Amino acid sequence: xxxxxxxxxxxxxxxxxxxxxxxxxxxxxxxxxxxxxxxxxxxxxxxxxxxxxxxxxxxxxxxxxxxxxxxxxxxxxxxxxxxxxxxxxxxxxxxxxxxxxxxxxxxxxxxxxxxxxxxxxxxxxxxxxxxxxxxxxxxxxxxxxxxxxxxxxxxxxxxxxxxxxxxxxxxxxxxxxxxxxxxxxxxxxxxxxxxxxxxxxxxxxxxxxxxxxxxxxxxxxxxxxxxxxxxxxxxxxxxxxxxxxxxxxxxxxxxxxxxxxxxxxxxxxxxxxxxxxxxxxxxxxxxxxxxxxxxxxxxxxxxxxxxxxxxxxxxxxxxxxxxxxxxxxxxxxxxxxxxxxxxxxxxxxxxxxxxxxxxxxxxxxxxxxxxxxxxxxxxxxxxxxxxxxxxxxxxxxxxxxxxxxxxxxxxxxxxxxxxxxxxxxxxxxxxxxxxxxxxxxxxxxxxxxxxxxxxxxxxxxxxxxxxxxxxxxxxxxxxxxxxxxxxxxxxxxxxxxxxxxxxxxxxxxxxxxxxxxxxxxxxxxxxxxxxxxxxxxxxxxxxxxxxxxxxxxxxxxxxxxxxxxxxxxxxxxxxxxxxxxxxxxxxxxxxxxxxxxxxxxxxxxxxxxxxxxxxxxxxxxxxxxxxxxxxxxxxxxxxxxxxxxxxxxxxxxxxxxxxxxxxxxxxxxxxxxxxxxxxxxxxxxxxxxxxxxxxxxxxxxxxxxxxxxxxxxxxxxxxxxxxxxxxxxxxxxxxxxxxxxxxxxxxxxxxxxxxx
Amino acid sequence: xxxxxxxxxxxxxxxxxxxxxxxxxxxxxxxxxxxxxxxxxxxxxxxxxxxxxxxxxxxxxxxxxxxxxxxxxxxxxxxxxxxxxxxxxxxxxxxxxxxxxxxxxxxxxxxxxxxxxxxxxxxxxxxxxxxxxxxxxxxxxxxxxxxxxxxxxxxxxxxxxxxxxxxxxxxxxxxxxxxxxxxxxxxxxxxxxxxxxxxxxxxxxxxxxxxxx
Ligand code: FES
Ligand code: FES
Numbered sequence: 013x014x015x016x017x018x019x020x021x022x023x024x025x026x027x028x029x030x031x032x033x034x035x036x037x038x039x040x041x042x043x044x045x046x047x048x049x050x051x052x053x054x055x056x057x058x059x060x061x062x063x064x065x066x067x068x069x070x071x072x073x074x075x076x077x078x079x080x081x082x083x084x085x086x087x088x089x090x091x092x093x094x095x096x097x098x099x100x101x102x103x104x105x106x107x108x109x110x111x112x113x114x115x116x117x118x119x120x121x122x123x124x125x126x127x128x129x130x131x132x133x134x135x136x137x138x139x140x141x142x143x144x145x146x147x148x149x150x151x152x153x154x155x156x157x158x159x160x161x162x163x164x165x166x167x168x169x170x171x172x173x174x175x176x177x178x179x180x181x182x183x184x185x186x187x188x189x190x191x192x193x194x195x196x197x198x199x200x201x202x203x204x205x206x207x208x209x210x211x212x213x214x215x216x217x218x219x220x221x222x223x224x225x226x227x228x229x230x231x232x233x234x235x236x237x238x239x240x241x242x243x244x245x246x247x248x249x250x251x252x253x254x255x256x257x258x259x260x261x262x263x264x265x266x267x268x269x270x271x272x273x274x275x276x277x278x279x280x281x282x283x284x285x286x287x288x289x290x291x292x293x294x295x296x297x298x299x300x301x302x303x304x305x306x307x308x309x310x311x312x313x314x315x316x317x318x319x320x321x322x323x324x325x326x327x328x329x330x331x332x333x334x335x336x337x338x339x340x341x342x343x344x345x346x347x348x349x350x351x352x353x354x355x356x357x358x359x360x361x362x363x364x365x366x367x368x369x370x371x372x373x374x375x376x377x378x379x380x381x382x383x384x385x386x387x388x389x390x391x392x393x394x395x396x397x398x399x400x401x402x403x404x405x406x407x408x409x410x411x412x413x414x415x416x417x418x419x420x421x422x423x424x425x426x427x428x429x430x431x432x433x434x435x436x437x438x439x440x441x442x443x444x445x446x447x448x449x450x451x452x453x454x455x456x457x458x459x460x461x462x463x464x465x466x467x468x469x470x471x472x473x474x475x476x477x478x479x480x481x482x483x484x485x486x487x488x489x490x491x492x493x494x495x496x497x498x499x500x501x502x503x504x505x506x507x508x509x510x511x512x513x514x515x516x517x518x519x520x521x522x523x524x525x526x527x528x529x530x531x532x533x534x535x536x537x538x539x540x541x542x543x544x545x546x547x548x549x550x551x552x553x554x555x556x557x558x559x560x561x562x563x564x565x566x567x568x569x570x571x572x573x574x575x576x577x578x579x580x581x582x583x584x585x586x587x588x589x590x591x592x593x594x595x596x597x598x599x600x601x602x603x604x605x606x607x608x609x610x611x612x613x614x615x616x617x618x619x620x621x622x623x624x625x626x627x628x629x630x631x632x633x634x635x636x637x638x639x640x641x642x643x644x645x646x647x648x649x650x651x652x653x654x655x656x657x658x659x660x661x662x663x664x665x666x667x668x669x670x671x672x673x674x675x676x677x678x679x680x681x682x683x684x685x686x687x688x689x690x691x692x693x694x695x696x697x698x699x700x701x702x703x704x705x706x707x708x709x710x711x712x713x714x715x716x717x718x719x720x721x722x723x724x725x726x727x728x729x730x731x732x733x734x735x736x737x738x739x740x741x742x743x744x745x746x747x748x749x750x751x752x753x754x755x756x757x758x759x760x761x762x763x764x765x766x767x768x
Numbered sequence: 769x770x771x772x773x774x775x776x777x778x779x780x781x782x783x784x785x786x787x788x789x790x791x792x793x794x795x796x797x798x799x800x801x802x803x804x805x806x807x808x809x810x811x812x813x814x815x816x817x818x819x820x821x822x823x824x825x826x827x828x829x830x831x832x833x834x835x836x837x838x839x840x841x842x843x844x845x846x847x848x849x850x851x852x853x854x855x856x857x858x859x860x861x862x863x864x865x866x867x868x869x870x871x872x873x874x875x876x877x878x879x880x881x882x883x884x885x886x887x888x889x890x891x892x893x894x895x896x897x898x899x900x901x902x903x904x905x906x907x908x909x910x911x912x913x914x915x916x917x918x919x920x921x922x923x924x925x926x927x928x929x930x931x932x933x934x935x936x937x938x939x940x941x942x943x944x945x946x947x948x949x950x951x952x953x954x955x956x957x958x959x960x961x962x963x964x965x966x967x968x969x970x971x972x973x974x975x976x977x978x979x980x981x
Contacts, residue, residue, distance in 0.1 A: 014918060021926030022914040022933055024861020024901030031860035113844075179961050181865045181873060181927035231863070231927030232961050265866050475925025475962050646921045654924060654963030681870035681959065689955050692965040 013494055013644060016480045017229065017473065028231050029185040029201045030262050038187075039068055041108045041251055041261040042115035043244075044122050045101035045271055046093060049131035049340035049674025053095055053104075057123035061107060064121060066114035068255060071106040075254060078217025082242050084207075086146055086307035089343065091215055091246050097126060098305035099342050100674050101271035103243060108251045108259060116264070131340040131674045135279055135302040138337035145307040145336045151318045151602050153390040154329035159294035163285030167369060171282065171361035171746040173354050175302075175668040176275035176347055176661075177678065179686050180474075182231025184272065185262040186245040188252035195222045198249050202241030203233050203472050204512025209504045215246045216253050223249070226503040230474035234658070235346030237474070238512050239309045240272050269679040274668055275347035276313055276336075277302045280358035284366055290380040294329040297321055297358055301351070303336040306343035309350075310336045315446045317351035318602075319391060323359055323722075324400045324440035324612065325378075326387040340674045346514065348658060348721045352441060357725050360437070361746035364729055368736075368744070373417070374729065375436050379404060382438060392603035393442075399612040399703050400440055403636045407436070407614040410699060411634040420618065424737040432631070433733025434618045437726035441719040442607035443516055443709075444595055450511040451592035451608075453521035457486065457529040459537075459584040463574040465490065468500045470510020471522040476717055477647035478518045484643055485523050485710060489530030490537075491555035492570050516717035519643075520608070521590060523710030529588025536584075540577045541568055592708065608708035611715060612701070613637040615656070615723035617693075619730040623738045626756025628731060630660055630693040635723055637698055640705020640714035648713075652698045652720040659724015661687045663748045664731070735759055743767040823891060830894050834859070835903025843890050849883075850874045852890035853900060861901035861930045865959075872957040875931040876900045882938040884957075901930035904937060913937040916975035917968075924962035932958050936972040946976055 020026035058070045073080045073092040083089040093104045105122055109115035132138045160166065182201060191197040196216065202208045205225040213220040225245065230237060244261050251259040263271070278301050285294040299317055303310040314334045321332035332355075360374075367374035383400040407413065413436065420432045445451050455469040467486050473479040479499040487494040500506065502513075511521065534554060541559040542549045545566060553560040559568035568576075578584060597604030618631040633656055642648045665685040669677035678684035685691075705712030732744045735758045742758050745767035750758075758768050823845035831840045834857060841856045850867075853859040853876065862885050865873040869887040876885045877899040904911045913936045916922070923929040932955060939946055939954035946954070951972045960968070 015921060015923065017926060018918040018921070018923055021923040021929040022901075022910065022917045023905060024859075024930040026926050027860075028863075028927065030864075031854075033858075113846075181863065181871070181925070181959070181961050183865075230925065232925040234961070265868075475927075477924070650921055650924055650962075650964070650967065653966055657963035657965070658961070680868065681866040682868065686959060686961060687963075688957075688959055689952050689965050689968075692963070696966055 013480060013484055015477055015647060016483055016499065027228055028182050029187060029199055029228060032187060032199060035189055035258040038258040038260055039108050039110060039251065039255065040112040040115045041106055041248060041259055042119045043103045043247065043267060043271065044105040044107060044119050046097040046104055047100065047124065048097055048126060048128050049100050049133065050129040051097040051126040052129060053093065053097060053124065053126050055125035058105065060121040061118040064114060064118045066110040067107065067118045068110065069108045069251065070122065071108070071250060071254065072104070076215055076250060077253070078215050081214065082211050082246055083306065084239060084308060085311060089306040089308065091243060099340050101342055102305070103247065103271070106247050106251055108255065133339055133341060133670055133672060133674045135277065135300045135337050135339060138339050139300050139335060143338040145303045145338045146311055148333055148335040149314065149318060149602065150331065150333040151321065151390040152331050153388065156294050156296050156329045156331040159329035160285050163293050164288045165286040165366060165370065167362065167366045168283045169362065169365045169746065171280045171358040173278050173357050173748045175277045175344065176666050177269060177668055177684055178234045178236030178274070178347060179684065180230070180232030180234060180236055183263045183265060183268045184237065184241060184244045186248040187258065187260045188245070188248040189258035190252055190256050191224060195224060196249055196253055197224045197226070198245050199226050199228065200241055200245040201230050201237055202227050202245060203230070203238040203474065203514055204241070205472065205502050205504050206470065206508065206510045207512055208242050208245045211242045212246050212249045216249060224503065224505045226501050227472045228501045230472060233474040234348045235350065235514065236272065238346045238514050240345050265681065266679050269684065270676055271342060273304050273308065273342045273344040275662070276310065276344040276351065276354065278354035282358055282362040284362040286366060286377070290377050292325060292327045292377070292381045295322065295327045295359065295362065296331045299334040299355060299358065301334060301336045301354070302339050302341065302344060304339055304341040304343040308343045309346045310344065312446055313346065313351035317355040319442055319446060319606065320352035321355045321359065322390060323356045324383055324438035325381040326383045327381065330390040332390065341670060348655065348718050350515065350718065353659070353662070353722050353725065356722050357748065360725055360729060364732065364746070378436060378438060383440060391606065393605045393607060395610065397609065397706055399638045399701060400438055402703065403612045403614040403638060403701055404438055406636040406701060407616060407634065410636065411616055413616055416616065416618065429623045430620055431623055431734040431737040432618060432620045433730040433737065434616060435726040435729035435733060437615045437617070437723050439613045439719050439722045441611045441722070443520065443611060443715045444592055444606060444608045445511065445515045445517060446597070446606050448595050448597055448606065451517070451521065451595060453510060453525040453590050454507055455522060455525035455529045455588040456506050457526070457533060457586050457588070459533060459574050461575045461578050463496065463571040465492070465497045466500055467497050467526065468503065468506040469522040469526060470502060470507050470513070471518045472502045472513040474513065476518065476651060477644065478513065478522065480647060481519045481643055482523060482526050485526050486530055489527055490534060492557050516715035516719070520710050520715055521592070524590035525588040527588065527710065528590055529586040532586040532588070533584070536582050537573060537577060540580060540582050541573060544568060544576060609706040609714070611638055611719040613719060613723065615726050617723070617726035617730045619727060619734055621731065621734040621738070621755060623759050626752045626759060628752065628755060630691070630727060632695045633693045633697070633723065635698040636701050637720065638701040638703060638714060639716065640709055641712040642700065643711055643713035648716045649698060651716045653696050655718070655720030656696060656723045657687050657692050659721040660693070660727040661691070663724050663728040664750055665691060667749050667751055731755060828891050830890050832893050832895065833897040835899060845889070845891055847890045848886050849876065849888040849890050849893055849898070850885035853885060859900050859902050863927055863930060865927070871959040872935060873928050873931040875934040875958070877934060877938060880941065882935055901934055904933065911937055912975040912979050913940065913972060916971035916978070920967050920971035920974060922964050922967040922971040924964055928958060928960040932960065932968055936968065936975070939972065940976055940979060944976060944980060946972070948973070
């Protein structure tokens with residue numbers, strides 16, 4: 013089935029937040045952000061801004077009726093700065109005017125006096141000064157030190173990955189208006205409307221039920237609108253509440269890029285020990301994650317980094333420790349993969365280091381250590397339906413990796429100024445929110461008297477196709493065509509307390525809730541049909557828009573059944589609920605069974621480097637991916653392709669950079685390079701593994717959002733291979749992204765240069 | 769100490785000033801500058817209509833044809849075509865993503881050629897014909913590129929899609945026989961964060977085939 017939004021998209025009729033019809037009397041807001049990375053506020057001069065014609069109000073923290081606090085579990089983030097400034101761009105004032113232009117002009121007239129304090133922008137420095145956002149954690153299995161003694165090969169090193177800007181094309185946006193009976197309605201481009209609702213209530217000092225939050229559809233999010241949508245929604249709501257007028261706040265791109273956090277950069281130190289047979293016997297890693305100025309979602313991100321420290325491999329002795337450091341940068345946050353890509357990169361770097369020093373292909377170490385059925389992860393869960401080896405073997409066979417390697421070798425032999433590299437990347441990604449309590453969802457279905465169906469759930473559509481999948485699930489369960497199902501916007505007044513649409517779990521959790529609601533409706537309708545037909549319940553069935561009796565269609569169509577049921581006073585609405593069974597995790601012991609299941613896959617990426625210019629191209633990406641029984645192969649394929657491209661971007665061209673005084677250097681699309689059409693791979697050949705999916709996935713169709721991003725990691729190692737083919741002196745520093753500038757330097761690095 | 773927010777301000781002020789100063793320049797230069805910054809084949813110097821008088825302060829009149837309909841709007845001279853379409857005419861199909869000509873999400877046609885509407889001033893399209901994504905279909909009948917985008921799943925979140933479709937449809941208008949490289953060139957300015965590129969190629973090539981039939 014095609015994406016149900018496709019027709020709106022191609023006609024330009026899809027309604028994103030900034031496309032909503034504007035209410036009479038709407039005001040526009042602009043955010044005045046801190047000009048300094050660390051400082052103490054000593055005074056403000058807002059008179060000039062207030063005096064500008066068209067300016068309606070300038071708000072500061074003093075105008076907040078409730079609590080000036082938007083933090084999650086760790087309450088360390090004010091909505092508007094009070095005394096201290098912690099990063100450049102931190103919201104300090106909110107300026108509200110009759111139009112956007114005036115609000116932004118007034119912002120230029122607002123003044124802030126402050127005393128600058130020393131800023132920390134380097135994670136190492138933060139770590140040295142023990143600036144942690146919350147305590148570090150360690151996962152352990154076996155005995156690392158003892159095993160180290162038994163290893164034949166020992167390697168140590170470092171690896172580093174940079175920040176990644178989400179660059180959702182639709183910016184952060186919110187629109188708040190006073191609602192009847194003392195309420196407040198907020199439209200927000202949020203992945204988690206319930207979280208926005210909850211925090212907005214705290215900020216306005218209102219009970220949660222007086223706030224309604226609606227997300228229509230998002231123009232991309234990728235994790236960047238999970239914790240990070242809250243501030244903008246609360247700011248719009250604050251102004252709307254104080255002024256009792258509609259207020260809209262859409263971040264201009266530059267504000268968005270300056271004020272919002274990115275993927276957490278990570279520095280890792282590793283130690284890896286192998287047996288003669290290339291078994292990894294021991295692995296120790298310390299991760300320094302840069303959380304920026306506030307904790308936000310970082311506790312979960314740190315946790316997932318630890319969960320995936322061993323990726324798709326079985327390693328009997330592991331010690332992985334992660335610190336989340338506080339720096340004077342915008343609070344970093346969720347981004348597709350949620351900490352896992354950072355950890356997986358470190359392990360691949362360790363494997364690559366070992367391979368280079370041993371003079372063997374990394375592939376041999378990778379393959380020798382893949383997970384098998386029943387293997388234990390460092391956190392105690394065992395791999396079930398472990399498809400790591402099947403994916404690898406299928407990739408080797410289907411894509412004839414040996415032959416590809418030979419071709420790359422021959423090519424490099426024949427070409428002096430262009431070199432190629434090929435690298436493989438196995439992925440194992442756990443599905444479920446690592447915080448067990450978040451693994452629940454509900455849905456609300458109404459069948460109307462003409463037989464049309466309205467479906468609401470907690471899932472937010474952001475391009476991942478969840479609405480289409482939910483419509484499919486409902487249609488299958490009710491026995492009607494998907495066209496009958498209208499998937500409504502996500503609204504807290506219809507579906508309450510929902511978890512954010514994140515962790516790749518949107519379709520699983522909400523899908524199961526939809527199925528639960530449909531099962532109730534179906535049962536009621538079958539009973540109604542049985543009574544209309546005067547048939548025993550066991551003889552009636554409902555599918556293809558029709559009631560069937562003993563396998564034969566009856567005259568009772570869906571369109572007749574619905575109004576008839578209503579006449580007979582049958583409840584045509586149902587609420588469905590789902591909580592993932594079996595999962596648990598003990599944070600004291602750092603052991604448990606946190607994941608419903610795992611998604612596996614293997615990718616092989618071929619890169620070609622122009623050794624004169626340092627530029628490169630992704631020639632080919634070959635993937636075997638474990639979709640389970642894909643509910644919608646077209647959508648899932650798109651998710652894989654999109655994920656890989658984002659992963660490749662993270663590894664290659666996407667560099668945020670920051671000046672020593674804490675200013676983000678890439679703050680526009682002309683300075684931050686996401687893959688464009690030329691950077692996208694020429695070929696993405698993704699094939700399904702074809703193994704049966706797990707019962708914990710909706711209709712056994714596995715979650716698909718995040719895992720493919722990590723295939724992109726192979727692009728880094730393929731580049732290194734190509735560079736090594738040109739320059740045998742090159743010593744890789746395992747620091748991503750590998751921008752063309754860095755590649756060029758690496759190509760001509762001499763023997764004595766520092767690793768790069 | 770010095771107040772850095774002022775520094776920030778003056779930098780941004782300058783941007784505003786330069787836009788206004790640029791307006792006061794000769795009409796020919798204005799049109800020429802648009803052509804350069806839009807980086808597209810849209811305006812040629814000789815295309816330029818009579819040079820606009822000095823505009824502003826206050827609103828200026830823009831009469832143009834939008835999706836086949838004559839429209840007259842009054843806008844501040846600084847208003848971009850994207851703003852004029854979205855805010856004055858409620859045509860919200862074209863999206864503003866970067867607002868400075870780096871992503872092509874705001875692509876519309878001016879006299880049949882694609883331009884970035886975020887870096888085209890509304891006053892510069894006076895007397896011209898603008899086609900937006902909303903005007904591409906003939907009523908219920910979709911343009912072949914639109915059909916192919918649906919058929920080949922070439923949209924995910926859909927935010928880049930209107931711009932992509934306009935770029936691809938413009939390509940097929942000037943080159944009914946494009947190859948992969950032509951499609952890449954035509955969409956080289958269009959960014960998609962969801963990663964629809966491979967499907968965009970497929971869809972556009974398929975649409976070209978279909979249009980030839
Ligand atoms: S919004 Fe116009 S090019 Fe990006
Ligand atoms: S479909 Fe989302 S940006 Fe292209």
